[in-house]
Amino acid sequence: MKKIFDKPKIRVSRTAVIIWRIDLTILMIPVALVIVLIDAFFPVIAGVLGVAAVIVYAVTMIFYIPMYCRSLSYTFEKNNIVVRKGVFYKRSAVVPISSIQYCVIIQGLLQKRFKRCTVALMLAGSFILVRQISLSEGDELVAFLNEEDPGGGEEDGQ
Amino acid sequence: MDNEDRFRRTHPYSLLRHFRIYAVLLILTILQQVFIRPQDIPALIGSLGINALYVLTVLFYFISDYTNRLCRIGENSFDVRSGIFLKRRYSIPNNKISSIMFYSNIISYLFNAESISVDTxxxxxxxxxxxxxxxxxxxxxxxxxxxxxxxxSFVFKSRIISIILMSAFWANPVTGIIFIVPVTTNISRIVGSDTAERLIRGSIDSQWRIIATWISPAAALLAAVILLCWAISMLNVFLRYVRFKSLRLGDYVVTSKGLIARTEIYTTVSSISSVSIDQSLFMKILKLKSCTVTLKSAGKRKGDRSLLFSADSYDKVQNGMTEITGIPNREDSVLRRAPRSVFAYIYLPLILIFVIVALIILSYFVRFLTSSIRLLLYIFMIIVIWWLMLRIFAYFHSRISLNDKCLIVCSFHRMTLKKQYIPFEMIQYAEITRTPFQKRSGKCSMNVSIYSEKRKSVRIKQLPMDAARELLMRENIKMIESR
Structure with missing residues (x-):
């Protein structure tokens, strides 16, 4: 059994908080540009939107992102993967390993810098994201799912 | 390392394909240069404007996407690495693949390229x-x-006549409009609006003289446009389905079709969630049936109505279906729809017929209901009468039955009578619903949900309640009863 399955629960590290904070700051650049554009025609509306954007930015940076990171946890059991998340609404998704078709490892520029990744578990008709786990954990998870042959199907000699 | 195990770039045609779509924008930029004729460098840069910027961005994106997209067709999986800023890597194990599609058309053939699409x-x-x-x-x-x-182990080749008939009925005039509108718009641009108008009038006066003696020229033009659009659409469908062939190859069902663009699909038998033998009223008259499959998937072709047999004789389709999919076609215990429930089948077309008749009568008295609208009403009337006849035909054939491998539901869907073979392992659940009228008369409707996209289900109306419940319990099919 892989190392990842020995841990009772995997939580996202402080790095995830930094990544999401930088992402949010980058996202604020186009928002600021739009507000500047609005300011040329409707200065009052631009002022209101500017103040609102700053408040939302500050609240998300200081409170929401750390709380969301604390709420995120993954449990890798023998037959299931349990994903728990949510700040205001707590959500738990239990994914039977047998229903996973394949996995996609996604890495943004910042994630690459911090050696983090997101694993998308592709299910029949939908998908579940396992966010901000370390790259080694992501690789372990994918290798395990490929080795285990989750579907129980046999090689069809393609 | 073996060459097979290396990640490689895809064929450059994938890049050319993107360029073809955005070529219009490149041409626009060049035209802009030709007509504005900038005199100095700042004017030249200014006239390039947003088009050039857009084209450059698109070019940069597609070239970067192409160079960053690496694929490997390995022995056990399809492996992909892609993405410019957001890197993705995944491998699809062969045992998860439900279908593989090969596609090529004349242009890709010239570039020695063929598209491979994999679905799970x-x-x-x-x-x-x-x-x-x-x-x-x-x-x-x-x-x-x-x-x-x-x-x-089994090969089915479609007859040309059945493909022609199929194209005629699958053709949709709206598809034709997509082709015809740019053509007519460009003609009027080239020859001028006056000449274009004269051409249209001329066509009505000459080619549609006989029709125009019975109906107004405007209605004749409308009929001509509908007919022309339908013919174009029919040609489009014909070219897509001609040379249709299906065969069973080990664990795969292989279908191939198309003349100018050739499509070949390898579907694993285990991913088939239902097989449907279809018969429209016209096919009933000609004693023909066709067959389609649904897969337990959820993509472009996932859950798609994929043709397995084009219209052919009863025996050939029924036996061929068993040969190609391994699903037996016999019906062991049959439960027919409840007697004296014909009204539930025909009330909707009947109401529509009354409405159309009322509108036709009204059109002779009200000025704004012109002859063109009356023509459309007559066409619609014929369609609704055809629909009514199909519902009566469906009433006599609706039933649910079983054999050792699957549940068979025979019921109507839109303008077709469908006999759906659903393997037991592909049934999610069966839902029994009852209206107040059905509660009083001891009848019910049944929805059988199957593993496919959009919660696909098969519906049958007016079954005897107790017998339906007993049938489901006998086969241990998960049952939901709505109150």
Whole structure:
């Protein structure tokens, strides 16, 4: 059994908080540009939107992102993967390993810098994201799912 | 390391394909230069404007996407690495693949390219899990790897006449409009609006003289446009389905079709969630049936109505279906729809007929209901009468039955009578619903949900309640009863 399955629960590290904070700051650049554009025609509306954007930015940076990171946890059991998340609404998704078709490892520029990744578990008709786990954990998870042959199907000699 | 195990770029045709779509924008930029004729460098830069910027961005994106997209068709999986800023890597194990599609048309043929698209039950709807252009050599290698030394155990080749009939009925005039509108718009641009108008009038006066004696010229023009659009659409469908062939090759059902653009689909038998034998009223008159399959997947072709047999004789389709999919076609215990429930089948077309008759009568008295609208009403009337006849036909044939491998539901869907073979393992649940009228008369409707996209279900109306419940319990099918 892989190392990842020995841990009772995997939580996202402080790095995830930094990544999401930088992402949010980058996202604020186009928002600021739009507000500047609005300011040329409707200065009052631009002022209101500017103040609102700053408040939302500050609240998300200081409170929401750390709380969301604390709420995120993954449990890798023998037959299931349990994903728990949510700040205001707590959500738990239990994914039977047998229903996973394949996995996609996604890495943004910042994630690459911090050696983090997101694993998308592709299910029949939908998908579940396992966010901000370390790259080694992501690789372990994918290798395990490929080795285990989750579907129980046999090689069809393609 | 063996060449087979290396990640490689896809065929450059995938890049050219993107360029073809955005070529219009490039031409626009060049035209802008030709007509504005900038005199100095600042004017030249200014006149390029947003078009050039847009084209450059698109070019940069597609070239970067192409260079960053690496694929490997391995022995056990399809592996992909892609993304410019957001890097993705995944491998699709062969045992999860439900279908592989090979596609090539004349242009890709000239570039020695062929598209390979892979589908699994996972992923996003209306999007393949893996799709890329490769050299035809690579595609042929994959094809021969799938086929191995296997010989087809059953081969079905469609007749040209059945494809022509099918195209005639599948043709949609709206599709024709998509082709015809740019043509007519460009003609009027080239020859001028006056000449274009004269051409249209001339066509009504000459070619549609006979029709125009019975109906107004405007109605004749409308009929001509509908007919022309329908003919174009029919040609489009015909070219897509001509040379249709289906065969069983080991664990695969292979279908191939098309003349200018050739499509070949390898579907694993285990991914078939239902098989449907279809018969429209016209096919009933000609004693023909066709057959389609639904897969337990959720992408572009996932859950798609994929043709297995084009219209052919009863025996050929029924027996061929068993040969090709391995699903037996016999019906052991049959439960027919409840007697004296014909009204539930025909009330909707009946109401429509009354409404149309009322509108036709009204059109003779009200000025704004012109002859063109009356013509449309007559056409619509014929369609509704056809629909009514189908519902009566469906009433006599609606039933649910079983054999040792599957549940068979025979009921109508839109303008077709469908006999759906659903393997027991592909049934999610069966839902029994009852209206107040049905509660009083001891009848029910049944929805059988199958493993496919959009919670696909098969519906049958007016079954005897107790017998339906007993049938489901006998086969241990999960049952939901709505109150």
């Amino acid at each position: 039950p996972g992923g996003f709807r209306k999007k393949y899990d893996f799709s890329a252009y490769f050299t035809r050599k690579k595609a042929n290698e994959l094809r021969s790897r799938i086929e191995g030394d296997m010989e087809p």
